[in-house]
Amino acid sequence: MSSESPPPLFERMSSLLDPGRIMLWAMSHYIQVFGETILKGQLLAPFTQTQKLRDEAFGRFWIDFTTPRQMSSDPNNTEIPPPVGSSALIPPLLRTASGVVLDIGPGTGTQMPLLTSPSITALYGPEPCTSLHGALRAKAEAEGISSKYHILSTGVAAADLVPALRKTSGVVDAYDADPAAGIFDTILCVRVLCSVPQMEKTVDELYAMLKPGGRLLVTEHVVNSWRRAKGSFVARVVQGVYTLLGWRWFIGDCALDRDTEAVLRAAGGGDGWESVELERSFEWSAMPYLSGVLVKRG
Numbered sequence: 258m259s260s261e262s263p264p265p266l267f268e269r270m271s272s273l274l275d276p277g278r279i280m281l282w283a284m285s286h287y288i289q290v291f292g293e294t295i296l297k298g299q300l301l302a303p304f305t306q307t308q309k310l311r312d313e314a315f316g317r318f319w320i321d322f323t324t325p326r327q328m329s330s331d332p333n334n335t336e337i338p339p340p341v342g343s344s345a346l347i348p349p350l351l352r353t354a355s356g357v358v359l360d361i362g363p364g365t366g367t368q369m370p371l372l373t374s375p376s377i378t379a380l381y382g383p384e385p386c387t388s389l390h391g392a393l394r395a396k397a398e399a400e401g402i403s404s405k406y407h408i409l410s411t412g413v414a415a416a417d418l419v420p421a422l423r424k425t426s427g428v429v430d431a432y433d434a435d436p437a438a439g440i441f442d443t444i445l446c447v448r449v450l451c452s453v454p455q456m457e458k459t460v461d462e463l464y465a466m467l468k469p470g471g472r473l474l475v476t477e478h479v480v481n482s483w484r485r486a487k488g489s490f491v492a493r494v495v496q497g498v499y500t501l502l503g504w505r506w507f508i509g510d511c512a513l514d515r516d517t518e519a520v521l522r523a524a525g526g527g528d529g530w531e532s533v534e535l536e537r538s539f540e541w542s543a544m545p546y547l548s549g550v551l552v553k554r555g
Contacts, residue, residue, distance in 0.1 A: 356442025366396030
């Protein structure tokens with residue numbers, strides 16, 4: 258249970274516009290990609306290559322969105338501001354990652370500075386948006402972990418991920434011999450379960466790929482549970498409004514209204530976790546967060 262106190266009313270109301278600002282930002286990139294395609298004479302591309310254009314637009318948006326901003330306009334000031342808001346939830350969790358790590362949907366690699374510990378022996382980053390791979394690869398090289406960071410051009414569904422892993426190393430050998438052995442010591446779910454298709458199936462498959470005693474580290478925005486003491490009915494309605502306005506279309510299939518906690522707790526039949534430590538933050542907002550650690554029963 259979060260001990261966070263809600264901010265003043267004006268700040269809470271203002272925060273309801275935050276998803277709208279993000280969506281407008283993403284829309285601007287989609288309009289730009291759409292326009293470039295038309296100017297190239299590919300008049301039917303928006304209809305025949307819809308997903309390709311969406312992926313390109315989202316890739317550009319995500320690179321822009323995740324590029325750290327300097328603390329001042331002074332070009333000589335390269336200091337990066339400390340994480341605030343939901344971003345502040347991530348470092349304490351990711352710094353505990355160890356062993357063979359699955360970094361789901363790594364995007365541009367913004368989390369990579371938190372994954373340089375010698376206790377991490379290998380990292381696998383399935384990222385289906387291939388337009389982000391260049392930035393991801395550059396980040397791995399900059400952080401000095403390119404030798405152990407393996408970028409995979411796939412989603413996280415086991416039917417796609419496991420074959421891709423077989424092509425990169427022998428990390429799945431024990432799993433192939435005995436699926437109960439699992440594959441990963443740590444799985445990272447950071448702002449990604451909101452966009453995976455068939456979340457229940459995906460989470461069950463992630464559970465199966467964890468080694469006994471393995472840890473699932475989670476920082477995800479979730480549906481506003483407005484019936485909870487700190488939830489907000491207004492914020493829940495706002496989530497629905499943004500969904501109707503096209504949030505998922507422009508933000509890489511991201512869903513604002515997933516009950517991620519219920520799905521996580523139910524994985525492994527509900528009693529497959531040795532421990533579950535989850536906390537909610539920003540419950541008053543249109544983007545409340547769930548964060549914590551789930552440990553698979555050994």
